[in-house]
Structures are given as C-alpha cells and as structure tokens.
Amino acid sequence: MSAAIASATTAAEPFARILGVGKSFGEPRGRFQTIALQAVEYDIAQGELVALLGPSGCGKTTLLNIIAGLTTASVGHVEIRGRRVTGPAEDVGFVFQTPNLMPWRTVLANVMFPMEILGRAGPAAKARARDLLAMVGLSAFVDQRPMALSGGMKQRVALCRALIHEPSMLLMDEPFGALDELTRMEMHDLLLDIRRMSATTVVFVTHSISEAVYLADDILVFSARPGRITQRIRVTLPYPRSAATRYSAAFTQLERQAGTALGVVHPDA
Amino acid sequence: MLLPATGLFLLLACWQIGVRVLGISPAILPPPLLVARSVQDNAALLAVEGWVTLRESLYGFLLAFIVGVPIAVGIVSSRLLDRMFYPLLIATQSLPKVALAPIVLIWLGTGMESKVAIAALVAFFPIVVDTAAGLRGTSAELLELARVNRATQFQTFRKVRFPAALPFILAGSKVAVTLAVIGAVIGEFVGSDDGLGNLLLVANAQLNTAMAFAALTALAVLGMVLYAAVAGIEMLLRPWLGEVRHG
Numbered sequence: 001m002s003a004a005i006a007s008a009t010t011a012a013e014p015f016a017r018i019l020g021v022g023k024s025f026g027e028p029r030g031r032f033q034t035i036a037l038q039a040v041e042y043d044i045a046q047g048e049l050v051a052l053l054g055p056s057g058c059g060k061t062t063l064l065n066i067i068a069g070l071t072t073a074s075v076g077h078v079e080i081r082g083r084r085v086t087g088p089a090e091d092v093g094f095v096f097q098t099p100n101l102m103p104w105r106t107v108l109a110n111v112m113f114p115m116e117i118l119g120r121a122g123p124a125a126k127a128r129a130r131d132l133l134a135m136v137g138l139s140a141f142v143d144q145r146p147m148a149l150s151g152g153m154k155q156r157v158a159l160c161r162a163l164i165h166e167p168s169m170l171l172m173d174e175p176f177g178a179l180d181e182l183t184r185m186e187m188h189d190l191l192l193d194i195r196r197m198s199a200t201t202v203v204f205v206t207h208s209i210s211e212a213v214y215l216a217d218d219i220l221v222f223s224a225r226p227g228r229i230t231q232r233i234r235v236t237l238p239y240p241r242s243a244a245t246r247y248s249a250a251f252t253q254l255e256r257q258a259g260t261a262l263g264v265v266h267p268d269a
Numbered sequence: 270m271l272l273p274a275t276g277l278f279l280l281l282a283c284w285q286i287g288v289r290v291l292g293i294s295p296a297i298l299p300p301p302l303l304v305a306r307s308v309q310d311n312a313a314l315l316a317v318e319g320w321v322t323l324r325e326s327l328y329g330f331l332l333a334f335i336v337g338v339p340i341a342v343g344i345v346s347s348r349l350l351d352r353m354f355y356p357l358l359i360a361t362q363s364l365p366k367v368a369l370a371p372i373v374l375i376w377l378g379t380g381m382e383s384k385v386a387i388a389a390l391v392a393f394f395p396i397v398v399d400t401a402a403g404l405r406g407t408s409a410e411l412l413e414l415a416r417v418n419r420a421t422q423f424q425t426f427r428k429v430r431f432p433a434a435l436p437f438i439l440a441g442s443k444v445a446v447t448l449a450v451i452g453a454v455i456g457e458f459v460g461s462d463d464g465l466g467n468l469l470l471v472a473n474a475q476l477n478t479a480m481a482f483a484a485l486t487a488l489a490v491l492g493m494v495l496y497a498a499v500a501g502i503e504m505l506l507r508p509w510l511g512e513v514r515h516g
C-alpha cells in the first residue's frame with residue numbers, strides 16, 4: 001500500500017519545476033542593467049507541451065536557455081526530475097530558431113552529431129537516424145549537404161538531430177518562426193505526430209498566438225520587459241488536432257483569450 | 270580560360286611588335302619570341318634551378334603552416350596567450366621581413382635552410398591571422414549546439430571550430446604559398462649559388478636579358494603551380510566546405 005502511495009505521488013510530481021527564476025543582464029543595479037525575467041514560477045507536467053508566448057524581447061529565449069542549462073539564473077533555479085539544473089543535461093534535445101546545421105556535414109552526419117559527442121555513434125544510432133529522417137520524409141536526402149535543402153527541410157533535420165538521443169525533454173526556440181505559413185503548418189502536424197509516438201515533454205517558445213494554441217497543452221503568456229508570466233491558459237482542445245481544429249469555435253476562443261492576455265485584442269471587441 | 274588566354278596573346282603580340290617597331294635593343298627588353306627561345310634552349314637548367322626554388326618555397330610554406338596553425342589555435346583558445354602575443358604578432362608584421370634575410374643567412378648559411386626559413390617567415394603571418402580569424406568566426410549558434418550537447422573543449426574544436434575555420438585556413442594558405450616563393454627568391458638574392466633567383470642575378474650580371482626573362486617566366490609558372498595546388502585542394506574540399514564561407 002505504501003508503494004502504491006509512493007508511485008501515486010511520483011506520478012503527480014511535476015517533470016520539471018521553474019522556481020522563482022529571475023535574470024538580469026549587466027552589472028547589478030548598474031546603469032545598463034536589463035531585467036530580462038522576474039519571478040517566473042511554473043511546474044511542467046510530464047509529457048505536456050508548454051508554449052512560452054510573448055512579445056519579442058520579453059525573455060523567452062533567456063528562460064529556455066536557463067532550463068537548458070546554457071544560462072544561469074540570477075535568482076531562483078530550475079529542477080528537472082527533482083534535480084537542480086547546473087549545466088546542459090544529457091537527456092535534453094534543443095531546436096534552435098535557425099536550423100543551425102553544419103554545412104560541411106551530410107544530413108545524416110548532422111543528425112548523428114549528438115551521438116558522436118555521447119560516444120554512441122554505432123550502427124544502431126545510424127539506423128535510428130535513418131528512421132527519424134524517413135519519418136520526416138527526408139530519406140532521399142540522407143547523404144546530401146544542408147545547402148541542397150529548403151528551409152523547412154533543414155528544420156526537419158534539426159528536429160531529427162534533437163531527437164536522436166531519445167531525450168525526455170525537447171526545448172524549442174521559435175523553431176518554425178522563419179518558415180512560410182504552409183511549411184509551418186506541416187511542421188506543426190509533424191511535431192504533434194512525434195509527440196503521439198513518444199511521451200517527450202516539450203517547452204516551445206513562440207510569438208505566434210495560433211501556433212501556441214494549436215500545439216500546446218498549456219500556454220504561458222509573458223509580459224514585455226521585465227518578462228513575467230501574466231496568464232496561464234489551459235488548452236483543452238482534443239487530440240488528434242488537425243486543420244479542422246484551427247477552424248473550431250474553441251480554437252478561436254482560445255486565440256482571443258491569448259490575444260487579450262498579450263494586449264493585442266481588446267477585451268470587449 | 271579562353272578570354273585570359275586571348276588577353277595574354279594580345280599583350281605578347283603588342284610587346285613583340287612594339288619592340289620591333291620602336292627598335293628597342295634585346296639587351297634592354299627582349300621580345301617574347303626571344304624569351305621563348307631562351308626558355309627552350311635553357312629548359313634543363315630552368316628545371317633544375319626551378320626545382321630548387323620550388324622545394325625552398327614548398328618547405329617554407331609547410332613549415333609556416335605546421336608552426337602557424339597551432340599558434341593560431343593557442344591564441345584563440347587562451348585569453349592569456351591572445352593578450353600576450355597577438356599584439357606582438359601584429360606589431361612584427363610591420364617589420365619588412367626582407368630586412369631579416371641577411372641576418373637569417375648569417376645564422377643558417379647560404380644553403381637551402383636559410384631560404385626555407387625566410388620563405389616560412391614571410392608565409393607565416395597570413396596563415397596565423399586567417400586561421401585565428403576562422404576559428405574566432407565560428408558561428409555562436411554552432412558553439413551553443415556543441416555546448417547543449419555537452420561536447421568537451423576538444424570535441425568542440427575538432428568537430429565544430431576546425432571545420433568551420435578550414436575555408437579561412439585555405440584562403441590564408443593561398444596567399445601564404447605565393448609569399449613563400451617571394452621569400453625563397455629574396456633568400457637566393459641575398460646569398461646563394463642555385464635557384465631561379467640566383468639564375469636571374471647571374472643572367473643580369475652577364476647582361477643576358479633574355480635569360481633573365483626566361484628565369485622570370487619560370488618563376489611565374491612556379492608561383493602559379495603552387496597557387497593552383499592549394500586552389501585544387503580547396504576545390505576538392507568544396508562539397509565538404511559547402512556554404513560555410515558565407516555563414
């Protein structure tokens with residue numbers, strides 16, 4: 001019985017916790033000090049997709065980098081599975097705003113990069129890389145250089161690279177921001193597919209309201225500098241989500257709610 | 270390829286006709302056909318002396334490369350080394366290294382060693398500076414990728430920084446290899462009994478201007494061959510280097 005209680009509490013335990021995180025750049029109280037983040041408090045549930053939504057410059061990237069262990073918080077800290085983040089963790093995948101591929105490597109070699117660093121670049125890893133590339137529809141481009149690919153294809157390679165070591169958390173910094181709308185919508189569905197196949201927890205930075213609503217389970221709306229959470233919006237849209245979801249009344253309602261929180265939609269409009 | 274060849278041909282034709290029409294003595298400016306004859310008559314000699322200069326230049330370049338690349342790596346990896354030696358390196362660059370040639374000859378004698386040293390001295394700077402610039406210019410995002418994947422310093426260097434710098438290293442090498450030829454010839458001018466530089470001096474002393482021009486032609490060919498060799502390596506690596514030059 002005590003075991004049952006223990007497992008029940010573990011299940012309820014958040015996957016990651018952001019505990020009173022604040023970040024300022026420049027000298028403390030100096031003339032050029034920027035307060036990028038202030039008192040950010042949030043629990044990320046296992047397997048959920050959390051969208052960080054806010055205007056440009058509100059500290060979304062900064063928060064993502066703190067979660068990734070790339071930047072240290074000025075105050076507060078982040079815990080992943082109960083352990084304090086002090087640097088980049090092995091089971092995290094990161095997708096940058098740009099594809100950030102190495103032009104001198106083939107598509108396959110780019111995807112293999114994290115495995116090489118981990119010292120696990122064996123045939124099994126190669127097979128997995130090929131599987132991932134097949135899943136995103138790039139089987140024919142495995143031996144090409146990134147130069148030969150379109151923007152959307154490059155970002156799919158970047159996605160495979162972030163997934164190759166089967167991370168339990170995926171951090172994405174406006175990953176589809178540079179893509180045209182049609183490609184972006186394809187990428188949304190691809191990401192939803194990936195989430196259906198693995199229970200990866202995702203933190204997704206965006207400044208697009210509709211992107212946040214379509215992808216997320218939870219949206220954190222940030223204010224402009226200093227960045228802090230002004231509203232948390234629970235997205236209860238059912239899965240699987242598809243094009244039809246985008247035209248549902250519930251979707252529009254959530255968009256309006258997020259727009260209001262951002263201050264771009266007037267409440268009584 | 271066709272247009273430059275046509276340009277060269279036109280230039281040579283003007284030269285040939287000009288010398289004839291203006292009645293310039295061959296001892297002052299030999300017409301191209303005379304130079305061509307001299308090249309033909311002295312082919313064996315030019316090959317032997319050219320081989321000497323080629324080796325001096327090539328060894329000098331390789332020495333500069335082998336010493337220069339690690340120094341660039343050191344400067345880029347260590348703030349201390351950078352602050353201590355980079356300004357010094359730039360400062361010494363304003364020193365005309367030609368002026369060092371007589372001193373190098375005193376230290377190393379009139380044999381091949383002194384020519385290699387002077388060639389290396391001249392070729393060293395562009396290699397160090399371009400390699401350092403390439404290593405420094407590695408995109409911050411790629412370095413972040415390495416960091417997020419927990420790559421060690423060495424892994425980051427080997428898998429990210431060095432490949433990213435390679436186009437710069439090759440660009441520096443192209444400049445360096447032509448400078449190495451200049452360095453070798455300067456060394457031969459200052460003191461030597463073989464090489465194309467020496468042949469040029471001897472021909473000059475004998476007022477054999479056609480021969481001097483033949484030696485000059487051989488030097489030009491040598492410089493082009495070395496440049497083409499580096500450019501060829503660059504071309505072979507082109508698919509591998511991709512768009513990195515602009516990124």
Ligand SMILES: Nc1ncnc2c1ncn2[C@@H]1O[C@H](COP(=O)(O)OP(=O)(O)O)[C@@H](O)[C@H]1O
Nearest residue numbers: 025026034036055056057058059060061062063
């Ligand atoms: N390394 C840094 N040094 C100084 N200021 C920074 C640095 N990184 C970010 N900032 C500042 O912090 C604020 C938040 O930046 P960022 O997290 O990139 O915002 P977002 O991703 O939401 O656009 C911005 O005002 C930015 O200028």
Ligand SMILES: [Mg+2]
Nearest residue numbers: 060061062173
């Ligand atoms: Mg950002």
